[in-house]
Amino acid sequence: MTTGEQGLARRAAVRLGAQATGLAAVLVVVLTAVAVVVLVEAQRAQVTAQLNGAIARADDVDDPPTGIHLLLRGPAGVVTASPGVPDGVADFAALAEAAAGGDPPAVERNVGEVQYEIATQRRADGTTVQAILDLTANHAERNRLLATMLVTGLLGLLGAGAAGTWLGYRALAPLSAALALQHRFVADAGHELRTPLTLLGTRAQILRRRLRRSSDPDEEALGEADGVVADAARLTAILEDLLLAADPRSERATEPVDLAAVAHEVGRAAGGAVRVEADARAVVRGSPVALTRALTALVDNAVRHARSAVTVAVHTDGGRAVVDVTDDGDGVDPAAAPRLFERFSTGARPGDSGRRRYGIGLALVAEIAAAHHGRVELVPTPTGATFRLTLPLG
Template sequence: MTPPAPAEWTAVRRARLRIAVITGTIITLLVTVVGGVAHTVMVDAQNGQVWRELRHGAMYGDPARPPVCTWLYAPGVAPLSNAPAGFPLHADLAEARRTGEAVERTVERDRTVYLVRTQPRADGGVVQAVFDMRFQLADRSHLWFALGVAEVVGLLAAAVTGVFLGRRAVAPLAEALTRQHRFVTDASHELRTPITQVHTRAQLLVRQAADQDLPVPHRDRLARLVASTGRLGEVLDDLLRSASLAAGPARRGERRPVDLVALARSVVAEEADRVRARRLTVVVDGPPHPLYVEGIPSALRRAVGELLANAIRHTPERGRIGVALSRSGRTVVLAVADTGPGFEPGAVDQLFQRFHRGSGDGGRYGLGLALLREVVTRHGGSVAATGRPGHGARFTIRLPECPPPPPENQPPGNLPPMSP
């Protein structure tokens, strides 16, 4: 089963990752909210209980035998030996005597928190009760630790759940993409033979029409039929090449250093007949030494050939096409510029869409530039286009440079430049 193409498979992986992240975020938020609520409830409950016990002890407690974690200070009564330092608070005692009202205060000291209530009693005395919150604070720390452990477990569960849900949720999409590419491959293979037969028969009809001296309109229609079947065959070839790119990871063994200068000169030489027929001028401007990139030679030849074919198709008679090769840092740059009608700057992205219809007479439906971008990106490079209406177009390929092959494996030298 053929896997989806890289760009589409990347979208599938992103969808899975997005589902995992969303699931993890939701679980994290739930744990955080539950932890915050539990902490708030615990703090309120503990504070309420401690204040109630402290008020009762301040009003009725015996300073000589105070409740647990509580100390009572009263005039004439010696504090217990384990009483915390810094108490009683004499300012609060003086204020309670003066106003006759209880004074409550929270004091942070010695890495703990003390709740202090200074209470006037019915007998006219004033008692100050101090409660140590050490154990309550320890309970809160244990709660936060437990919540932290729960958060870690929740994140792990979220990751596993997210991956599981991502695979289950995106599986139909991945299966649909796989079936789509398999259908394209099978359909293209099945259609290639009958379309080739139709194209061949149409060519025979054109020759018979010329031999039988049929009227010009009939011969023109037959010529258009031949051109249409030829373009249909090109579309099928592009579909097959696009589907075969999905097997790219399995073809890494075919990658080897390719001299892009020699390859470009060879592609230009192959188009000599078309160039002469359109009376074009093609100039290859490259260094005298090789520029190596790592890749599949046939795929790179298809990419460079598409750029040149696109320039020939859109350049009017007696026009000029320039093929320039250079090195920029560790990148090999190949640029193809023509003197054709150009395009609107805002249409750059559309040029690389599948079956985009170009403007002008040279426009046609096809996969050429879309396939070109797939080939270049699969080789770790990029392709860009610039142009203006009436000022031609320029397509630039950038590919990472690689070391030359060993001397015994180097390909033959560059082909001589073509003379149009």
């Protein structure tokens, strides 16, 4: 591959790597969100179990479980507390509510920078117990797990990006080699064809000059010579356009093109069987050679299948130029219609016979239309077939 082709392959591989990283990022975010929800719910269940267990087993306040403070209120209303209960953390209102037969919910309370979970219950023996759990250890464990998940996710994203780029480059290598081979073939074929075309044009011009200098010029022969010169120039332009189209790094030069004028030119070249209806200009921006090729292919397809007449109608519709190429033939086989614009799909019509066709013309029209931000389609008609080329006005 050339340096430019290697650069294209590398950029494509980087794009694949970025896409893999983006997909991995979405998966990591979703999995992390699920893991966080599960972790928080598990910790909440664990906290509830610790508080309920401490309340059920509490017989005094002197030896509470690690990380838990206890308050006991006896039937006489006397409240005792574990040593070291932080000021302001006890919920005396909940104690009074539970002692009166209520069922106060568990609450969280912040004292300073420490968060506590407080649960209060009245036991069957008439004692009301309040358990206060310091959540510092729970939060530390949760933060440690979240940090681990974050680091692991970032490493996974970096690995996914690197692996996606590497795999993309490996996957694209055969395709890049095939494209490079195709490009070299087209370039070589173009170079080999350019020389005989140049010679053909030169000889035709010499012949035309000699005919003009003759004392009794043959007007018919002179007209044919003019046609050969024009055809040689047209073939050279088509060859240059094909070479540009085959190189993904090149860009066609664009200019205003009147599709009505192109339609008249193509109609004249096709002969008297083609009627062109184009009363107004339909100017688009694009490659004159490519657009001429597209209309020529559509007209050639219509002439080949028409019984007696082909109509090319050019008009504008809003901000778009529309070209309808219609023939009065037998129409298109509905089974073949979906594949008409695929390469090597001939889209045979009823009664087709004769030399083999390769199904490239309509595919080239579709590619040219797409390159000009337009489209080509088969329009349903009662008889015959109508192909519509639609392009944005320039």
